[in-house]
Amino acid sequence: MTAALPADPLPHDPMPGCALPGTPLADALPGINACVHCGFCLQACPTYLNLEDENDSPRGRIFLMRSLLEGTVKPDDPSVQQHIDQCLGCRACEPVCPSGVPYGQLLEATRATLRESRPTPFLARLILFVFAREWLLRPAMFFSRILAATPIPTLLSGINGRLGFAMAMLASTGRSIERSRYRPVRHGERGKVAMLRGCVMDGLFNTTNRATERVLAVNGYAMLDAPGQRCCGALHAHAGDLATARSLARRNIAAFERSGAQFIAVNAAGCGAIMKEYGHLLKDDPEWHERAARVGARVRDVSELLAAAGPREGGPLPIRVTYDAPCHLQHAQRVTQAPLTVLAAIPGLELVPLHDSDQCCGSAGIYNLIEPDTSDAVLAPKLANIRATGAPWVATGNAGCLMQIGAGLIRAEISARSIHPVDLLDASYAALGQ
Ligand code: SF4
Numbered sequence: 454m455t456a457a458l459p460a461d462p463l464p465h466d467p468m469p470g471c472a473l474p475g476t477p478l479a480d481a482l483p484g485i486n487a488c489v490h491c492g493f494c495l496q497a498c499p500t501y502l503n504l505e506d507e508n509d510s511p512r513g514r515i516f517l518m519r520s521l522l523e524g525t526v527k528p529d530d531p532s533v534q535q536h537i538d539q540c541l542g543c544r545a546c547e548p549v550c551p552s553g554v555p556y557g558q559l560l561e562a563t564r565a566t567l568r569e570s571r572p573t574p575f576l577a578r579l580i581l582f583v584f585a586r587e588w589l590l591r592p593a594m595f596f597s598r599i600l601a602a603t604p605i606p607t608l609l610s611g612i613n614g615r616l617g618f619a620m621a622m623l624a625s626t627g628r629s630i631e632r633s634r635y636r637p638v639r640h641g642e643r644g645k646v647a648m649l650r651g652c653v654m655d656g657l658f659n660t661t662n663r664a665t666e667r668v669l670a671v672n673g674y675a676m677l678d679a680p681g682q683r684c685c686g687a688l689h690a691h692a693g694d695l696a697t698a699r700s701l702a703r704r705n706i707a708a709f710e711r712s713g714a715q716f717i718a719v720n721a722a723g724c725g726a727i728m729k730e731y732g733h734l735l736k737d738d739p740e741w742h743e744r745a746a747r748v749g750a751r752v753r754d755v756s757e758l759l760a761a762a763g764p765r766e767g768g769p770l771p772i773r774v775t776y777d778a779p780c781h782l783q784h785a786q787r788v789t790q791a792p793l794t795v796l797a798a799i800p801g802l803e804l805v806p807l808h809d810s811d812q813c814c815g816s817a818g819i820y821n822l823i824e825p826d827t828s829d830a831v832l833a834p835k836l837a838n839i840r841a842t843g844a845p846w847v848a849t850g851n852a853g854c855l856m857q858i859g860a861g862l863i864r865a866e867i868s869a870r871s872i873h874p875v876d877l878l879d880a881s882y883a884a885l886g887q
């Protein structure tokens with residue numbers, strides 16, 4: 454008689470004696486196990502470089518994640534929460550990791566698990582609540598737009614603290630490049646595109662959204678509408694509110710499926726990063742997983758679509774520009790060359806190299822409002838490097854980075870302005886009367 458083999462504990466109990474079974478963190482154990490503790494990620498991590506504490510490094514935070522699962526630290530331990538909160542989620546640790554640790558996913562799983570043990574800060578809860586509800590978001594953005602058009606944000610941008618910084622962020626949104634109107638002529642047939650309007654992009658950078666539509670049209674893309682789309686859910690996922698992120702993702706998946714578009718253009722790197730990962734976000738949802746993966750595979754940063762088309766050369770725009778790479782474009786989406794290809798299509802534009810352009814600016818969604826001290830510390834070297842270029846324009850393709858850098862420039866009294874690369878290409882096409 455053959456003795457019965459003991460049941461394989463792996464499928465249901467990946468870590469024997471796991472202190473947090475059934476949580477998103479327990480689900481993320483394979484990613485935690487992938488870390489070989491080599492430390493290659495330390496020098497890429499802005500919080501480690503600024504705070505000089507191993508617990509504020511990727512390797513240290515992964516060690517804390519494992520300790521939470523082993524039960525040697527508790528989810529309600531304030532110091533554990535602080536080290537996890539202080540992570541920017543910039544994902545600069547991912548491209549340098551030889552083991553392919555999916556750090557961004559581990560962070561979201563950890564925050565979702567810790568969320569059960571303590572209340573989310575009031576300001577974060579308020580922002581996440583508003584962004585998930587169209588009927589609140591629209592009036593909030595309308596009010597912000599009205600306020601941004603007055604001198605009030607500029608007048609209050611110098612006051613200390615978060616209010617002053619928030620006012621400077623608003624003031625920075627009204628400083629785009631002047632351009633004449635033109636009617637885009639579509640050259641060629643490169644496919645049908647629907648655009649994610651976005652929350653902040655639609656509310657405060659509407660000029661950039663219109664420019665995005667025009668430059669895509671000039672480069673042969675047929676623009677379609679995708680009604681019913683909502684916030685992408687990135688802010689919620691990064692804060693650990695995965696339920697709301699998934700709910701918003703489902704709305705977007707359905708909207709973009711209905712649009713019939715081949716590509717989904719996104720001009721905010723943080724939104725594009727999560728949308729490309731909708732398949733992972735909904736991996737445990739049998740009804741939506743495949744649909745999410747299919748829609749995610751159609752998402753492109755606007756610079757990718759433009760670079761694939763050339764892009765068409767514009768008219769002369771004799772200005773000096775430096776480029777800052779958004780973390781969620783460079784590290785999360787691994788899109789590095791496309792924005793530079795867009796800028797290279799502008800005759801007369803002089804691109805000035807920016808030292809440490811791949812380093813985070815400290816925006817990180819709502820991080821700059823929740824963790825202001827660390828955010829300021831991360832922003833300071835960025836501003837010094839921008840000042841050193843002497844360039845009057847800083848191009849960057851993410852709403853958060855545009856406002857974070859724009860606000861920092863205003864408060865540091867540096868005359869440079871932040872601008873989306875698409876706005877520069879649009880101004881170049883306007884110069885051509887395209
Ligand atoms: S580089 Fe990757 S494997 Fe090495 S310590 Fe960092 S996360 Fe772990």
Ligand code: SF4
Nearest residue numbers: 498540541543544546
């Ligand atoms: S996401 Fe950014 S801040 Fe967080 S551990 Fe990785 S490199 Fe450091």
